[in-house]
């Protein structure tokens with residue numbers, strides 16, 4: 001017994017929370033998503049049809065064939081072998097956790113248990129105080145929250161007192177040190193005082209629904225408006241998200257996730273039936289939080305204020321995401337109307353209106369582009385050089401090579417396209433002096449390319465069987481949209497291995513986490529497809545596709561020439577200096 005290495009519950013919890021069970025098992029077992037679960041052939045007993053499945057939300061795997069069942073530690077022990085401590089050390093390393101307590105002793109175990117108990121008792125005290133205090137309770141009810149929502153999130157109230165919590169918890173046998181260690185009491189000469197006073201209290205919970213910290217919001221106009229627990233052994237701000245434990249099932253089921261700024265936004269959206277929002281804990285979203293959320297949804301939407309602070313926040317989040325982007329895992333952004341936050345908006349206009357707003361989002365590349373061209377004059381070679389430099393610097397942050405290449409191409413093409421736009425306008429201006437009426441056709445040239453590009457990709461996705469013979473032709477097209485490029489590459493990769501079959505293709509996309517992207521692209525091209533439906537039917541899909549391909553090729557060749565002219569022009573401009 002004396003020699004047995006013990007780990008702290010907290011360290012083990014952190015491993016389970018930070019690592020994705022689906023990703024980890026997926027390294028050994030070929031998993032396919034079906035509904036909310038991932039299925040594959042059981043590695044514990046030989047089988048040809050999958051009866052083994054992994055539940056990310058419940059953190060276990062289970063086999064209906066042989067009854068194999070366990071968590072990430074058991075799976076790692078089975079696949080890697082070794083002793084339990086070796087497995088823990090391996091997984092901790094994978095999760096980027098430094099095991100502080102390899103020789104966890106009974107005193108540490110007691111401190112951990114006492115901490116969990118102290119935080120739980122605090123939450124209960126705050127809830128009791130809320131019900132005894134009509135002003136505080138009315139504050140929440142007047143904001144439209146139902147009793148049910150208040151209870152679900154365990155909202156409470158801290159009295160305007162220096163020692164209400166301290167006295168109550170010490171009477172229940174919790175030591176003052178535990179209260180201080182968990183940020184509930186602030187140490188002072190006189191022994192310490194309650195950190196949270198006269199505030200609405202929001203318990204912050206881990207994935208096991210245990211309270212690990214609190215956020216407190218003032219009722220009256222005091223500062224700071226929000227006060228959070230300090231970081232403690234149990235509470236690491238960078239690896240938790242407010243609301244994730246309550247909303248994780250809906251996030252997975254609805255395949256939708258919103259990242260909002262405040263706790264009240266998460267709760268307000270929940271209150272109106274939208275149970276898919278989470279909030280960072282008083283800071284901008286961190287890499288750890290993104291990795292955590294991606295375990296549940298691959299393309300979360302960050303809700304931003306419409307002001308410049310919102311724009312800056314978006315750029316920061318986009319930059320932070322660059323280093324950890326994976327194919328099929330991304331971020332999108334939506335902007336709230338002026339003066340509104342998600343909570344106020346959904347209260348006024350309801351859930352459907354909010355979802356409608358969420359239909360128009362923009363991507364990371366769009367966000368980066370907007371920010372690097374801000375305040376710059378794209379007509380000058382100097383500014384264009386600065387922008388190109390920034391493109392290189394930003395894309396060098398991307399670890400994944402495929403994505404780095406795609407982003408670089410997309411952003412550089414933006415730069416070129418912009419140059420072409422100016423070039424074109426000048427041509428138009430010249431021509432207009434002699435011949436009116438050609439202007440609109442020229443201006444819409446770029447939009448037309450996008451139209452044809454969208455149509456070509458949508459047809460490919462919609463009727464994969466019919467374009468089987470066009471593999472090489474598809475490879476020739478240079479798509480302008482990053483997401484289109486990603487799908488193009490996926491289709492070509494798929495064709496390398498097998499013949500294109502609609503069902504298999506979908507399974508394949510699901511495996512490389514691109515199925516949502518396909519659905520989204522098809523949805524955005526719905527009206528274009530509909531508009532062309534008659535022609536497509538008249539010509540047949542394959543014939544129509546080929547014609548479209550020819551048009552796109554011609555357009556791309558002519559724009560390539562423009563690029564060369566522009567490049568020469570820029571070179572001349574540079575040597576002038």
Ligand SMILES: [Zn+2]
Nearest residue numbers: 042045063066
């Ligand atoms: Zn089995």
